[in-house]
Amino acid sequence: MRLTVLGAAGEVTGSNYLIECAGSRVLVDCGTFQGRDDETRNKTPFPFAPSTLNAVLLTHAHLDHSGRIPLLVRQGFTGTIRATLPTLDLLDVLWRDSANLMREEAEWKTRKNERKGIPPVEPLYSLEDVEKALSYLSPASYDERIDVAPGIAVRFRDAGHILGSAILEVRLTEGDERVTVVFSGDLGPQETVMERNPAFITEADYVILESTYGNRLHKSNLESREEFRSVMKDALSAGAKVIIPTFVVDRAQRILYELMLLQKTGAMDSAPIYFDSPMGVKATEIYRKHTNLMSSEIQSWTARDIDPFMPDNLQYVSGVKESQAINEVRNAVVLAGSGMCTGGRVVHHLKHGVWDPNNHVVFVGYQAKGTLGRRLVDGETNLRIAGEDVTVKAKLHTINGFSAHGDRNDLLTWAANFIPAPGAGAAGPVFIITHGEPDASESLAEGIREIGRPAIVPTPGQEILLSSRREEAEREILRLIPAASATDSVERLLSEIAVLASAMKEHAVSGRDYADILPLLQSSRTLLETADGRMAKEAVPGSKPRG
Numbered sequence: 001m002r003l004t005v006l007g008a009a010g011e012v013t014g015s016n017y018l019i020e021c022a023g024s025r026v027l028v029d030c031g032t033f034q035g036r037d038d039e040t041r042n043k044t045p046f047p048f049a050p051s052t053l054n055a056v057l058l059t060h061a062h063l064d065h066s067g068r069i070p071l072l073v074r075q076g077f078t079g080t081i082r083a084t085l086p087t088l089d090l091l092d093v094l095w096r097d098s099a100n101l102m103r104e105e106a107e108w109k110t111r112k113n114e115r116k117g118i119p120p121v122e123p124l125y126s127l128e129d130v131e132k133a134l135s136y137l138s139p140a141s142y143d144e145r146i147d148v149a150p151g152i153a154v155r156f157r158d159a160g161h162i163l164g165s166a167i168l169e170v171r172l173t174e175g176d177e178r179v180t181v182v183f184s185g186d187l188g189p190q191e192t193v194m195e196r197n198p199a200f201i202t203e204a205d206y207v208i209l210e211s212t213y214g215n216r217l218h219k220s221n222l223e224s225r226e227e228f229r230s231v232m233k234d235a236l237s238a239g240a241k242v243i244i245p246t247f248v249v250d251r252a253q254r255i256l257y258e259l260m261l262l263q264k265t266g267a268m269d270s271a272p273i274y275f276d277s278p279m280g281v282k283a284t285e286i287y288r289k290h291t292n293l294m295s296s297e298i299q300s301w302t303a304r305d306i307d308p309f310m311p312d313n314l315q316y317v318s319g320v321k322e323s324q325a326i327n328e329v330r331n332a333v334v335l336a337g338s339g340m341c342t343g344g345r346v347v348h349h350l351k352h353g354v355w356d357p358n359n360h361v362v363f364v365g366y367q368a369k370g371t372l373g374r375r376l377v378d379g380e381t382n383l384r385i386a387g388e389d390v391t392v393k394a395k396l397h398t399i400n401g402f403s404a405h406g407d408r409n410d411l412l413t414w415a416a417n418f419i420p421a422p423g424a425g426a427a428g429p430v431f432i433i434t435h436g437e438p439d440a441s442e443s444l445a446e447g448i449r450e451i452g453r454p455a456i457v458p459t460p461g462q463e464i465l466l467s468s469r470r471e472e473a474e475r476e477i478l479r480l481i482p483a484a485s486a487t488d489s490v491e492r493l494l495s496e497i498a499v500l501a502s503a504m505k506e507h508a509v510s511g512r513d514y515a516d517i518l519p520l521l522q523s524s525r526t527l528l529e530t531a532d533g534r535m536a537k538e539a540v541p542g543s544k545p546r547g
Helices: 038-043 069-074 085-116 127-135 221-237 251-264 278-289 296-302 320-328 345-353 372-377 408-415 438-450 470-480 486-507 518-538
Strands: 002-007 016-021 024-030 055-057 080-084 137-140 145-149 152-158 166-174 177-183 206-210 241-245 273-276 314-316 332-336 360-363 382-385 388-391 395-398 430-434 463-465
Touching: 002 430, 016 166, 024 069, 024 145, 024 166, 055 145, 069 085, 069 127, 080 085, 080 145, 080 152, 085 127, 085 137, 085 278, 127 137, 206 408, 221 241, 221 251, 221 360, 221 395, 241 345, 251 273, 251 278, 251 332, 273 320, 273 345, 320 332, 320 345, 332 345, 345 372, 345 382, 345 388, 360 372, 372 382, 372 395, 408 438, 430 438, 463 470
Parallel strands: 024 055, 055 080, 080 137, 177 206, 206 430, 241 332, 241 360, 273 314, 273 332, 360 395
Antiparallel strands: 002 016, 002 463, 016 024, 145 152, 152 166, 166 177, 382 388
């Protein structure tokens, strides 16, 4: 039995895992890479023959988990694609839109190449490939055990991330060995707004755990809503335009809901709200179709015949000319994809809006390295956007509390529910930390170890032998865990201390008497001063600090 990590190792996109057991081969997720060199990486051949796969198991519909499945089909896959029913509905929208966008981009690049005598550009896959991939989809119900290939069975559990998202409990049987591998997929926070809480699972031999926010903490829902309210109120009352890059699945619906709440409480004026995403409109209809799978908070509004995704003054934008006309509107809210600003209509709005100091841009989701969104968040002021050099003068805001991902504490809380499997001793399952930038994955792995669980951070392409025999599993763990230097450990701890200090500053309440906490902070400062003194003494004169 073997697990190969083919994507989302050392980064947040390109989720892809290969399971081999009893002669069967099953893929878990097959997502696109986003960010630097994404086009080249997405076209890189798979390190296996797609025709040899029995099935694909899909955690959810986001393209960084599902976007290369039509390419898999184009290259010979003919097996079954298992996912929850809402995920299947969303894939029908996302894949078609993705194929159309790739076709348009390929045609545009081909026209440019023709003038230079360069060969034409082919899209990653076509609508025909999408249609064929859709024909292989097969729905799975939550909590139902499904045999997907000889020796491999799966149960889908609610992940609380987006509509239809799932944790996968994969049961492997080969000879007299039985191994349970749990794939977290993308996990939602413990205190959800849109979705239900992530299912708690207690038994596994191996857990593949995402770490998008493995070294960061979110603000509470109350704090995030207050921050959003403040930004929207100040911007709109000043007659500004607010541009919100949104992922069309979940984040767009969440922002529509939050805008509706602001209107209900009188905290937002009557400025028009433009939802500039035909695909987002279709996704919202799917959310309305499956409100029975959503949180009690959302269902409380639908029970009163109030559409939680329809704030007042909402205008759906379909045509390109309608989208371009928004450039002339001064006071409005504009929601458009993509969430990381890697394409779509939001790029057009940013090109025409970020130069204006009166405008505001509100980021409400994760921005991967190399994306336009990340470069804006990191403070770059001179950017080339849609072929034009633009100086960034708009006011930028980041509200991570609206994320559909759990933060570090959420992930550790979920992980702590696993108990040692029979014969596993006190260690419990092995955690394989993926789907995060290196600092986030390493930080979460250290946190997992601190609660007494073994954890490893794999490299791209790494193969992991799976075994229910503890001695064999432990030998494999030791082989994969790199020896961390004392310097790396100190730097990681200092980063975690900085994260905690930042979170505590955000949680501080003006006027609150902190007499009970003050001695703890004073003691912590004394310890840090002592450690700093020792580090200063050991520093080599004239040397520069690392980093």
